[in-house]
Amino acid sequence: MSGSLPPRRARVLVVEDSAVIRQVLVRLVRDDPRLELAEAVETAEEALRLVPLLRPDVISMDVRLPGMDGLEATRRIMSACPTPIVIVSDASTDPALQVSMNALRSGALSVVEKPAGWLSGPQGGAAIATQLYIMSQVPVIRRRLSAQWPVTPAPVPVPMDLRPRVLAMAASTGGPPAFSHILGALPATFPWPIVLVQHMGAAFMEGFAAWLGTQTSLSVALARQGERLRPGHVHVAPGETHLLVGPGDEIRLSHAPPLGGQRPSASMLFSSLAREAGADAVGVLLTGMGEDGSAGLADLRRAGGYTIAEDRSTSVVHGMPGAAERMGAVCVSLPQGAIASHLLGIAGALHHATEWAGMLEGPMS
Template identity: 55%
Template structure:
């Protein structure tokens, strides 16, 4: 049997710290090696206890969780799971910025043992700690700065070269998605000529905050997708928490609570398949960093329908799971580091631009 995963808790509230310690202690696959109350203490203890993963409170006295995350990623890179209050706007903003600084995921703070959601929240915390402990993290570097090796791609149905331009972009990610979206969409102009439909795997309670945060850091208008809305150019429509986002008949947005696809709701594959079906060669699909294989099969449907498809290159992906699955399926027409995707996207939507 493998050794348990070493967990360090960083939480200033004694009550919450004790509750987290209890939650971690119930999982035999986890071992609590330190529970500290401040960022300063975390920075001192990390070299001594050498945790495999860190549970990070974001609202800390002194050095807050965002700055603590930055310093850890610079000094001793370690997988970090942010524990945040999903209803506090300030906490959510700091949490999203912590993801940009190198934290891997964000989960809800635990509720009391008598609360009906206690078991679900506890299970999610332990699951995230276990999964993220296996993610290799390195000192922060400029994402996409490496020279990517060309990825050989197969011959599939070619795009219509008779002037067909993408009229809608579908993009999806999981682990590492928020900072990747900030960089990709942040590199697009406010008058970008197509709407963007976006799927991010994240706890339902955080989706409104994620959309509001993204709206504040990119030039385009970002909002939670609503059923029956016609998507507009220069707008980003984010899948609501625990709802599928698809392109419906007549090109209108549709959101639904239909069954998860491949265990995911929202599902990237559900989104991509709907775009393949409704938009055909006028769609453009992008699959970014994330665990698992969601989106790969749907991206293949888009490519077979004549759409332009892209996957993030391994050199910039925080987790090379979803893009790797797309490459294996030969679903990606191009495979590029993150910082090269926006320029390629801009060329693709311009008349006469390369497909």
């Protein structure tokens, strides 16, 4: 006898008002050896009553429910009894998309596309089950409200020799609220173009970009092939598509195979900037599971770029930034609440340096 016990199955609470979809989700859970059904309910009120009693490892949460919706249920669960929550949403409905994105901001960990029924296919069902299992392993805490972060974080010294012209950012689990918080603190006059990778199902990327545009004064849209980078604009990687920066700061979209299981790949984005911008680029790697982005961030730092990782203290999952730290790919690690001010400090230092250079050159012209 080996004496080792089989891994404990993750207990799932299914919250879904459609009887058909609820049956599909229950079947997916029961058919997966990694999962165990705790209960299946059709209202948020039932879920709120059962969470402290059943203590599920993960919750599959619909957003459009009778009575209280999934967004308010997420807020209450994350406040009273923090539990990993996976939003199961209809990607084709704009209101549901907006609620789903706001639920992520309120503490839900990820969003997956709602199964169409019994014929949704084994691949789609396996993806939902896998997402439930993976998220069940994430330790969640009582949701941090943005108001709890210092309004004026402790200042971080700004390197005075930086002259960046482009900013790249990437995240996975916990990314949407992190992007919302950081980009929401940047003014419409922010001087650099921003290229962004978020790991999320392809069906949600257009809705994610639209939602992110409501969270910031910057313009936000899915990146287009051949588009030139524009200051003050956020170019978001489309679903299942690598986003690269090519010569002349032109966007290149690629359907090459996933790198490290990810498409879009944060590492491919950062590596493209290392080749094309080098010391003229800033890379920011935020919360996320796995190691995507770490190798590319290392390439960028070796090329002279300035690299920032989210600190463990605010990361929902410190996998991606932690891997970059271990590789020596990070110039500075900052809590989420200090990243925007640090970026503004770099931009301000560059602006003042340019003004000062102009004053010095003036009398000589």
